[in-house]
Amino acid sequence: TNNINPNFIDDRKDVFFYQSDDERYIPRALLIDLEPRVVNKLTVHGPYRDLFNPENLFIAQDGGGAGNNWASGFRQGEEHHEQVLDMIDRESDNSDSLEGFVLCHSIAGGTGSGMGSYLLERLNDHFPKKLVQTYSVFPNWDHSQSDVVVQPYNSVLTLKRLTLNADAVVVLDNTSLNRIxxxxxxxxxxxxDQLNSLVATIMAASTTTLRYPSYMNNDLIGLLASLIPTPRCHFLMTGYTPLVLAETAHASAVRKTTVLDVMRRLTQPNNIMVSADTRSGSGCYISILNIIQGNDVDPTQIHKALQRMRERQLVDFIPWGPASIQVALARKSPYLKTPHKVSGFMLANHTSMAELFDRLLGQFDRIRKRNAFLDNYRKEPMFRENLDEFDSARGIVQDLVDEYRACERPDYVDFGVGGSGGEENGTAAEASASSNGGRGSKASIRKA
Known part of the structure; x- marks a missing residue:
């Protein structure tokens, strides 16, 4: 059509896509797996089979997968790292001004956890000043809904790398997604597919200010820097309201949405996509960023909503930092029709993350103390001589739990003085690269 919608003018497609010679938009994405089923479903049989660059698909030749074994995924990552790094190098070289990388993976299986961990470690050296954000899917805590008995091992081993080698981790909790x-x-x-649709909604909302930029939060470092005041506590929870899936859109009640209503609901536990209670005990927010989407939102409504929330003391903040909710205004996507005038997305850093990691350590300890299910790990090079890596990873995660709990105390600024350490400089990358289109790359926000 010759009629250009003015809402499309500031749409920054080049952040996550580039234009091919035939003027099609191609995602700046790598699809990596050790077995072909999922990638083939997307690129051979699915509706998006012509969307991705075929050179950016990696499937291991034997196609045997990692067998839900972190150590197998890690070893195969080492075996194939040159091929994958070549793909990443090619894609990063095609970016005008590379700012960072986004990794989407699961922490409970074998490939996303093991191979993802290996790439995070190795690429620290390869892209030392680039930002990495991950969307990490945590497993179901209900054993009746899980078929991976070794998921506590895989999860703790992956959490070590997410703690030391990532700048920001958006936690996507399968238990909470099921509940919602x-x-x-x-x-x-x-x-x-329905749970993946929820994840897609979260990812799209979290990148709104990158794709439809305004004055603030229009690059990765601007989005994440204020959310992560200390290097290791970089695990973020999300909330979204009102939630609508395509197949349930007509059944959902369409109510009147206001800025106050949306912002109030974002902090309610039943809208938060992590299985941690943000309203009980001593838990408190370290930081909050709300992205309010709507084409006719008056900024004065934001100020009134913040004042009302402050008066009602709807959120508790850490005693040693600023008690403020950051708010970014963003336009609604002109490509999607939604039944609501206003929607909201929350990205928050909360000390109740310690509950999630503590629960995981409890499951880890129950099978580790019996030395259960270790035979397949011992077959791999990392564990052939000893099982020290399990103890190292557990120690890192325990330190993370301790630090999140220390954040709840006024004397947190003295936490670890004299050698808690544990932080490692540098970042890493896999999967989808974002180019900030000439705004200039920034050093890692974890550089102290």
């Missing part, structure tokens, strides 16, 4: 799908969207038995 059942309780909020009234889906009796949520499918994987």
């Amino acid at each position: 799908a059942i309780d909020r969207l009234r889906i009796e038995h949520p499918t994987v």
Whole structure:
């Protein structure tokens, strides 16, 4: 059509896409797997089979996968790292001004956890000043819903790398996603595709200010810097309201949405996509960023909503830092029709993350003290001589729990003085690269 919608003018497609010679938009993305089923479903049989660059698909030749074994995924990452790094180098060289990388993976299986961990470690040297943000899917805590008995091992081993080698980790908790799908969207038995749709909603909302930039939060470092005041406490929870999936859109009640209503709901536990209670005990927020989407939002409504939330003391903040909710205004996507005038996305750093990691350590300890399910790990080079890596990873995660709990105390600024350490400089990357289109790359926010 010759009629250009003015809402499209400031759409920065070049952040996550580039234009090919035939003027199609190609994602700046690598699809990596050790077995072909999922990638082929997307690129051979699915509706997006012509979307991705075929040179950016990596499937291990034997196609055997990692067998839900972190150590196998790690070893195969080492075996294939040159091929994958060549793909990343080619994609990064095609970026005008590379700012960072986004990794989407699971921490419970074998490939996303093991191979992802290996790449995070090795690419620290390869891209020492680039930012890395991950979307990390945490497993179901209900054993009846999990078929991976070794997921505590895989998760703790991956958490060590997420703690030391990532700048920001957006936690996507399968347990919480299931709960939201059942309780909020009234889906009796949520499918994987429906849960993935929830994750896609979160990812799209979190990148809104990058794709439709305004005066603030229009690059990765601007989005994340204020959320992460200390290097290791960089695990973020999300909230979104109102939630609508395509298949339930017509069944959902369309109510009047206001800025106050949206911002209030974002802090309610039933809208938060992590299985941690943000309203009980001594837990408190370290930082909050709300992205309010709407084409006719008056900034004065934001100020009134913040004042009302402050008066009602709806959120508790750390005693040693500023008690403020940051708010970014963003336009709604002109490509999607939604039944709501205003929607909201929350990215928050909260000390109740310690509950999540503590629960994981409890599951780890139960099988580790019995030396259960270790035979397949001992077959791999890292564990052939000893099992020290398990103890090292557990120690790193325990330190993370301790630091999050220390954040709740006024004397946190003295925490670890004299050698808690544990932080490692540098970042790493895999999967989808974002180019900030000439705004200049920044050093890692974890550089102290």
